[in-house]
Amino acid sequence: MGGQDAGPICDDQHDFSLWEKRVDALMILCSGKGYFTVDGLRRALEDMGEAAFEDMSYYERWIAAINQNLIEKGAYSLEELGAKMAEVQVRGQTYGEASLGE
Amino acid sequence: MGNDPLKTGARVRIRALMPPGHVRAPAYLRGKSGSIERAIAPFKNPEQLAYDLPAQEHMLYRVRFRAAELWGAEAEHPDDMIEAEIYAHWIEAMEQSDAA
Amino acid sequence: MPHDHHDHLSPSGHPYRADDDTALSYWQSMEIAVRELLLEKSITTPAEIAAQIDAMDARSPANGAALVARAWCDPDFKERLLKDGSAASRELGFDVGPMLLIAVENTANIHNIIVCTLCSCYPRNLLGLPPDWYKSRAYRSRTVKEPRKVLSEFGVALPEGTHIRVHDSTADMRYVVIPARPNGTDKMSESELAKLVTRDSMIGTGLPKTVSA
Numbered sequence: 001m002g003g004q005d006a007g008p009i010c011d012d013q014h015d016f017s018l019w020e021k022r023v024d025a026l027m028i029l030c031s032g033k034g035y036f037t038v039d040g041l042r043r044a045l046e047d048m049g050e051a052a053f054e055d056m057s058y059y060e061r062w063i064a065a066i067n068q069n070l071i072e073k074g075a076y077s078l079e080e081l082g083a084k085m086a087e088v089q090v091r092g093q094t095y096g097e098a099s100l101g102e
Numbered sequence: 103m104g105n106d107p108l109k110t111g112a113r114v115r116i117r118a119l120m121p122p123g124h125v126r127a128p129a130y131l132r133g134k135s136g137s138i139e140r141a142i143a144p145f146k147n148p149e150q151l152a153y154d155l156p157a158q159e160h161m162l163y164r165v166r167f168r169a170a171e172l173w174g175a176e177a178e179h180p181d182d183m184i185e186a187e188i189y190a191h192w193i194e195a196m197e198q199s200d201a202a
Numbered sequence: 203m204p205h206d207h208h209d210h211l212s213p214s215g216h217p218y219r220a221d222d223d224t225a226l227s228y229w230q231s232m233e234i235a236v237r238e239l240l241l242e243k244s245i246t247t248p249a250e251i252a253a254q255i256d257a258m259d260a261r262s263p264a265n266g267a268a269l270v271a272r273a274w275c276d277p278d279f280k281e282r283l284l285k286d287g288s289a290a291s292r293e294l295g296f297d298v299g300p301m302l303l304i305a306v307e308n309t310a311n312i313h314n315i316i317v318c319t320l321c322s323c324y325p326r327n328l329l330g331l332p333p334d335w336y337k338s339r340a341y342r343s344r345t346v347k348e349p350r351k352v353l354s355e356f357g358v359a360l361p362e363g364t365h366i367r368v369h370d371s372t373a374d375m376r377y378v379v380i381p382a383r384p385n386g387t388d389k390m391s392e393s394e395l396a397k398l399v400t401r402d403s404m405i406g407t408g409l410p411k412t413v414s415a
Contacts, residue, residue, distance in 0.1 A: 001372065002319030003130040003173070006343040009335050009355060015332060019230050024331070026237060029246050036154070042321050043124035043152035058322075060229040067236050072154065076239040083264035084235035088226075095230045096272050100238070126373055128319050130346065142302070145374050162373055178350045182366040187373035 019095055020059040027066055036069035044068040107141040107161050111195040113139060114165060116188060117201040124152040131184075135196060136167035139185055147189065161190040206334030217290060223331035265296050266378055271330070271392045273305075274383045280307075287378065289327060298376065299327040306369060307380045308406075313364050314379045315353065317345040318371040325376040336405065338347040346370055354406040379406045386413050 016024075031038060044065035045052075052061055071078060091098040118133035119128065126148045142162045150157035165188045170180035231252040240246050269291060273280035283290035287303030303325060306314040318324065319342050324332035337340050345352050349366045360366075369377050387395060390413075402408025 001339060001343045002128045002317075002346040004343040006340040009338060009340045009344070009352065014334060019233050021255045021258065022237060022251065023233055024258060026233075026240065026246075028254055029250055030240070033245065033287075035245075037148075037151045037295045039124065039126075039148040039152035040154060042148075045321065056229070056345045058334075058343065060227075063229055063233045067232060068234065070240075075245060076243060080239060080371055081232075081235055084239055085231050088231045088238075092108055093225055095226050095234075098226045098231060099234050126320070128370060128372055130319070140373065150375065162375075164375075173347055176347070177364065178348055182349065182368070184346050184368045184370060186370035189373055190238070 007013065019099075023059045023063045023066065027062060030075075035073050035075055037067075040069045040072075041065045052076065105145065106197060108138045108163065108190075110138055110140055110195070112122055112138045114163075115194045116165070117192050117194060118149045124149055127188055128186060130172060131165075131186060131188070132192075134167055134171055136171065138168040139164040142187070145189070147191070161195060162192065164187055165193070227288065246275060258326075258331065261327060263329050263399075263401035264396070265294075266325070266401070266404045267396040268294055269290035269296070269305075269378070270380055270399045270404065273380050274387075274395055275392045280380070283380070295330055298325065301325075301327070301374055301376045303328065303378060304369075304375050305378050305380050306367065306381075308382045310382070311361075311364055312367060313358075313360050313406065314369060315345060315349055315356045316369050316371060316377045317342060318377060319343070319346055320370075320372055323371040323376060324364045325378050328378060329377075329404065333401070353407065356402065358407065378404050380404075381410045384410050384412045 027041065028038060031041075036083070042065075045061055047068075048056075048061060048064065052064075056064070065071070070076065071081070088098050091100075114137065116127055116131045116133060120132065122127070122163075125160040140163070141166060144159040145162045146157035147160050148157075164185055167184045168180060168189065169177035169182040169184060172184060237251070241248065269283065272294060273283050279290065279293070282293070283305045284307060287305040288298050290305070291298050291303055308314055317336075322332055322337040322342070324336060326332065341352070347366050349368050350360075353360065353366075371377055381399065383395070384398060387398070398411040398413070400408050400410060403410045
């Protein structure tokens with residue numbers, strides 16, 4: 001996107017929430033274990049298209065890219081992911097309620 | 103590209119190809135000319151790594167561009183510099199007579 | 203996005219992101235699912251995830267500030283830092299990981315600024331996670347074309363005749379700016395100097411704090 005026109009740079013700063021820190025940790029751990037490279041993540045991020053930059057937050061895009069690479073590498077199947085997400089979504093109303101453990 | 107790394111100061115042009123998919127040479131630099139700032143080291147080709155393919159090593163260079171070369175009359179200051187890392191397979195050496 | 207969360211400030215005074223106090227999102231449910239699948243398949247462990255989060259939390263711009271202050275005080279160290287940023291960082295106990303660190307020096311007439319137009323590459327192993335604006339479309343698009351306007355929006359005024367060098371962190375290098383040492387700091391200790399070095403001054407979107415005469 002270098003050189004494209006864009007509006008002012010917003011300098012809002014937020015603290016990273018736990019789920020964002022977990023996405024970051026999963027990214028580092030899985031790339032360290034050889035499930036993907038940072039290049040594979042970048043490719044998946046780019047393939048989401050320009051609209052994803054408007055519609056999704058930074059770590060939303062990253063968990064989508066991590067998942068895409070893990071599926072491609074066979075870490076788990078789409079069926080397993082679908083079943084697990086359905087299970088998670090009925091656990092509770094908030095992230096804290098849906099996330100088991102700590 | 104030959105086997106000898108390009109030397110600092112060598113005039114180069116970035117290839118102007120625009121394939122779809124993951125390309126590590128930024129689009130705004132393709133087709134532009136600049137000079138080698140330094141040769142860094144060989145690295146595996148990210149455009150192969152991105153698709154989980156066996157990846158060949160290519161020399162990675164830092165290439166320096168004048169703002170006027172990239173943006174023409176729109177440049178804020180013609181002599182400002184933009185430097186970026188570019189892999190050898192995106193770089194064409196220019197003849198001395200091509201030098202700006 | 204409505205700005206109605208400003209009464210919910212975190213301990214550091216920043217607003218929490220809206221995600222924290224609203225309903226479970228689709229992408230959050232994906233994170234939980236991916237994490238649990240990775241645990242079930244013994245690809246990682248809760249302890250590994252916790253340790254990784256702690257390691258990332260422990261990194262902060264203070265590490266980079268220590269590096270810069272040492273470079274200001276020790277010309278030999280600065281020379282080593284400019285030659286091989288990763289090795290010089292390790293001298294101070296900062297392992298910057300597999301990516302190589304390149305330090306670029308601001309001088310009387312050169313100002314350096316770092317951007318990654320392709321994604322959001324940042325010297326995270328030295329400075330911690332990048333600020334939000336560094337990852338924004340606006341910063342990534344504009345900095346290579348109108349760095350002076352970007353700098354003015356960050357409140358950076360440079361002397362007439364300053365040349366700008368923009369570094370687009372496109373591949374395997376990571377960058378840190380060594381800002382110019384402020385005037386009037388000759389008698390300050392290395393640890394006092396480190397307190398002048400801001401995160402933004404090491405990205406190039408800021409200058410070190412000055413000292414009143």
